[in-house]
Amino acid sequence: MMISLVVHVVIFTKTSYHNPRQQKYPTVTCKHRQHNHERKTMRDDFTLETKIQLAKRVSYHCSFPGCGSLTVGPSDESEKSTSSVGTACHISAASEGKGARRYDANLSPEERKHISNGIWMCDKHGKLIDTDETRFSTELLKTWKELAENVASFMVQKGYDYQTALKLLEGKKLANNDVTIEQTGTENEKIGNLITDSCISIVWGKQISDAIRDYLIEHFRNSFGHGNATSFEIIINENKITISDNGTEFNPQQLIENEEKTGGTIAIKNLLLQHSDKLIFTTQRNGDSNRTIITILDNADAIFSITPCSVQLTFEEFHYGNSTITISKDCNEFYIVLPPYFALSDVRFMPKKFPQFDRTGKSLVFIVEHISDGVQTLLRENYPECRIIGIK
Structure with missing residues (x-):
């Protein structure tokens, strides 16, 4: 009797699958x-x-x-085939070696292949994060993962598209990051990458992000070109950007009065004049360094940890007045936290109760929770050069 033997061979490709029972979802591993x-x-x-x-x-x-690129879709090979440009990347590398990025020998094999050590990327960005372990740190990637999952939650729960869900992340914490620049010629790329990687455009909005990037580049060039600085550092931590340079003493806000259309002048005006109702921008001289802080407050009390040039006024002080408030000559600007729900008659009494605000010679910034347009208008009439930051 003759026996016939038939051998079936199934071939799998990297991005599409001919056997849907064996592989429901196309996935690719990000290999270092x-x-x-x-x-x-x-x-x-x-x-x-x-x-x-x-x-x-x-x-x-x-x-x-x-990015938010959709990484899975139908394949032309058959009605059941799917195609993927998605990549399951290790945050800490899957194995050690020259090409491995962010390898942590302290992790066990189970921890290294656990879902907490993974992040989903498109093929393009999956390859990118494998090129530079200094730029793409473990902490940074974990923050990206958290933000991406928050976006997906908004999409599923609210039915939003990606771009709409992305805007709902405004008010979240920035991704911690930092960069030190010690020579000219690299500032555009290093500062641009820092701003992108820290998710400033997502958390604070694209317009503010672009204005901050433009300003930081000009700040660096002024520090090196005019201030004789040899080191320039930017540290981004949760909701605060701290800029330090070892150049000669300089207050960038002085450029606002400059009529010359230099890069630095245009950048500081775009940043502060267009976003004056949101941004805190404070500069101080610390020893041999200039230190500038840029932040968006999520509550009024946060200003006291940012600068000593600040004071909080209570309704009781408005009733009796407070002549003991003094403004240090070392303060370039002075931040005044007003009581919540500040009213029109409260503004009327300010010049009488606090005459020191009229003769300060400093830039006044009023911070108040729940302020009406009418109160803001009256404040500006009393203090024409002031800035007002309203917190909802």
Whole structure:
């Protein structure tokens, strides 16, 4: 009797699958570059289920800030085939070696392949984060992952598209990041990457983000070109940008009065005049360094941890007056936290109760929660050069 043997061969490609029962969701692992002598190194790869969960938790959108590319869709190969440009990347590398980025020897194999060590990216950005472990730190990627999952939650719960959901992240914390620049010629790229990676455009809005980037580049050039600085540092921490340089003493806000259309003058005007109702911008000389802080307050009391050039007024002080308030000559600007729900008659009594505000010679910034347009108008009539920051 003759027996016939038939062998079936199923071929899988990287991005599409011909056997839908065996592979429901197309996923790709973000593999760090390996040299020939490293290919036998054991990798703590994600399981298929982990890859699928990473993708689902961001609704199959890329987690790179502002990208949001959809990473899965139909394939032309058949009615059942799907195609993916998505990548399940390790935050801390799956194995050690020259090409491995962010490898942490203290992690166990189970921790290394756990879903908490993964982030979902499009193919383009998956490759990008493997090129520079200094720029793309573990802490940074974990923040990106959290923000991307928040966006996906808004999309699912509220039915928003990606761009609409992205705007709802305004008010969240920035991704901690920093950069030190010690020579000219690299400032545009380094500062631009810093602003992008810290998610400022997402959390504070694109217009403010662009204005801050423009200003920081000009601030650096002025520090090196006119202030003889040799070091320039930017630290971004949660909701605050701190800029330090070791150049000669200078207050950038002096440029607002400059009529010359230099890059620095235009940048500071765009930043402060267009966003004066949101941004805190304070400058001080600390030892041999200039220090500038840019932030958006989420509550009025936060100003006291940012600058000593600040005071809080209570309704009781408005009733009796407070002549003990003094403004230091070292303050370039002075921040005054007014009581919530400040009223029109309160503004009328200010010049009488606090005459020192009229003769200060400093830039006054009033910070108040729940302020009406009418109160703001009257404040500006009493103090024409003031800024008003309203907190909802």
